Amino acid sequence: MASSIPWSASLALAPIPQRPEQIGTGEMLEAAPATQVPSLSILWLSAVPAPSFRPSFAQLLVGEKARPDAVVVGGVRDRELLSTWLSKAAAAVVPMIDTSEGTVTGADLSLPLVSAEGFELALAALRPVIERVRTLPATYFQSTDPGLWLLARLATREMALEPQRDVGAKATVRYAQTSMLPNLLASAERLYRSEHLERHFFDRLNLCPSCSSARLLVREECRSCRSSDVVEEPIIHHLRCAYQGPERDFRDGRHLTCPKCRNRLEHFSVDYDKPGILTVCNSCGHTSGEPAVGFVCLDCASKGDANLLRPQIIYSYALTELGRQAVFNAFAESDGETESQRLRRTVRQFVAEHRALAIPCAILVVELHPARVGGELGGGDD
Ligand SMILES: [Zn+2]
Ligand SMILES: [Zn+2]
Ligand SMILES: [Zn+2]
Known part of the structure; x- marks a missing residue:
């Protein structure tokens, strides 16, 4: 993959309007305290060559290997390269621009970088996240705890962990952060139990017992032959002879005739009534009061009774005050310990x-x- 050899660039941004004292020096961020240095180091991981343009005030440094303030990727393969450049803790929080316009889940921004002005605006939009990532203590970046990575990601984005519908996924829901954080749900549940996250009901899924897919057909089936070719039919009760049976047994052209006593049924509630509904199988003729409920898995073709499905409740998760403190206070306390x-x-x-x-x-x-x-x-x- 010679075309995607990563390199890093350092861009000295113009001062942010409300903090005019932060004038760029062109130095890498890590070399000086964050409160005084506005320069941003950008890791360009995209297979697309880095653009020759840059914001007019920026200094572009090539070949630096330092922890970047942001990373630019041009596709999913580029994102996977991130782990070869950064610790997993850093990769979990580094702000990301995706120039492939939406193919990289978990990117903070998706847009093509086609001009210096666009580049500048993208970095300005990421600035709040960049600033919050800068407030993480140095010890965070050596952390090997995926739970801590998750807390830090939510805290630096000021966002919750929200499931989204996705029929392309076996589970039919996904979290945008899944690609950035390993064992996401296990970590979220652990953090919920330790009260670092709170959770809110999103939906209840039923999963295939064979392959855990939620992409299922659930339907009424014949209790005898499991065919789904079943119909509901009214039960007819002939009041004079007391015979009861499905309507199809009484059908006689456009009339109803009792199959037991052969009398014609003319008037509802005088000659007959309809005390209920029967399920009739068009495949084997079996009748029953209630149909079975069965499933077919669209992923592995397993079939069975619906009570074999495994229920799973899906939640959204949000930082609690304890979780927020864990990121910004407790980490800071342990800095350098x-x-x-x-x-x-x-x-x-x-x-x-x-x-x-x-x-x-x-x-x-x-x-x-x-x-x-x-x-x-x-x-x-x-
Ligand atoms: Zn009859
Ligand atoms: Zn049947
Ligand atoms: Zn399955």
Whole structure:
């Protein structure tokens, strides 16, 4: 894929109007505090060559390898290259422009970059997200927790995790973030249980027991031969002889004749009534009071009774205050901490919270052998 060798560019943007003190220096962002430097580093991953044009005030630097403020991709294959350039934590939050106009799910913007002005406007539109990504502490970018990546993505976009209908997907719903975050739903459920996310009912799906597809035909079927060629017919009750049967047994051209006593039925509620409905199979002639409900899976062709389907409830998920704090406060607190410092702080916090509420608590220290791990936890300088 010689045509898609990625390179990065650094663009020094003009000052944002409301913050005129931020005048570009042309330096890479990482080299100076974010509050003073307006330059943006852009990773160009698109197989389409980077444009020669640029915003008039911008300096274009080629070949830099640094954590970018934004990334430009030209298709799904380009997006997949992202993981070779960035940590998974960084790839989960980096703002993305898709120049293929909508083929890359999870991109923040989809538009062709055809002029310096368009490029400038695209970066200006991404600016709020870029600013929020900049506020993530450095430790975030080493995180290996997909749950943390999900929280940070939602926090930096100020958005919820919303399912969307998609008949092209086996599940018939998808989350735009699925392509950016592994095990998305497992992470979301874990974060819901830990109260970092709240969830809201979206829909209830029924899934194929063989392949988990929700693309199913669900229909009434004959209880005897499972044909779907069934019709509902009224039951006719002949009042004089008390015979009951489906209407087709009484049909005699344009008239109704009782198949038992051969008398003609003329007047509803005088000669006969209709006490109910029967299901009649056109395939085998079987009649029953209620049809069976069956399914056919459109993906794997499995068939069966509908009570074999696996229900699944689909939710949307939104950050709670705890989730927001976890991204912007707790991360910041742990900035620069070693693992043992972080553990000590967590234990102190746990004890302080329980002491404040006068709730008894206990801490279990586990030592692993032969390497002695966790001793510091029990050290107890509290
Ligand atoms: Zn009769
Ligand atoms: Zn049948
Ligand atoms: Zn199936």
